[in-house]
Amino acid sequence: MDENIQKLKELIAESDNIVFFGGAGVSTESGIPDFRSVDGLYNQEWKYPPETILSHTFFERHPDEYYRFHRAKLVVENVQPNTAHKRLASLEAEGKLKAVITQNIDGLHQAAGSKNVLELHGSILRAYCSRCGKPYPAERMNHGTGIPKCDCGGVIRPDIVLYEEPLDNEIMSKAISYIRHADVLIIGGTSLNVYPAAGLINYYRGHKLVLINLSATPFDSYADLIIHQKIGEVFSQV
């Protein structure tokens, strides 16, 4: 076994206060493309850049175009949790992992059995009316055609955080608290480019910061242990 993976295995074995913070790279081995890799969402051809389409202003002005993108790119059929999701769920069940904090909107941590999941950017598995707030099942939004509308006439929207929108304060406060009090913080599958989520790393007080990411991140020098390998393959060994 790789020396760094062996070290991670030891850190996990010795701790009962592990917190995981992840991003799109956690789900690529389930078949969902990430945002910023060469074959990621932001490098695919589309009429507008995905950051524009996934913004509040764009959603308000062009809900039809937003939904074309949403159904074609954000909704991925028949995806299953991979080894990373499953191992994180089993670490929670063993009482070793306190929380999964994710930037992902795919619900795969919960599908794997994780209970305490803080979704910083929401979930495409929930929907609500942008006018009256009434909650709706995500089915029609994700799989229907045209712009889904509420009984009140408002546009139904996904319960995700679009660009220009603030993160949920309560979720952010909980995430900060878990990270501040964590013994081991494992960060994986995120380019750590998008704020305020990426800034969470600054709340960690310990000396067991593990970074698992295929490519380099702006925070590599902060890590006590760095593993540039596929996260599912890493978690299958620890």
Ligand code: OAD
């Ligand atoms: P990114 O696409 O920016 O970063 C994903 C990172 O995961 C990249 O650095 C990849 O190298 C790495 N990666 C890919 N597959 C991996 C694997 N199998 N194992 C390990 N690492 C792997 O995605 P995020 O950092 O999650 O926000 O992006 C943050 C936010 O940007 C998203 O939540 C989304 C996006 O705009 C909103 O939609 C609000």
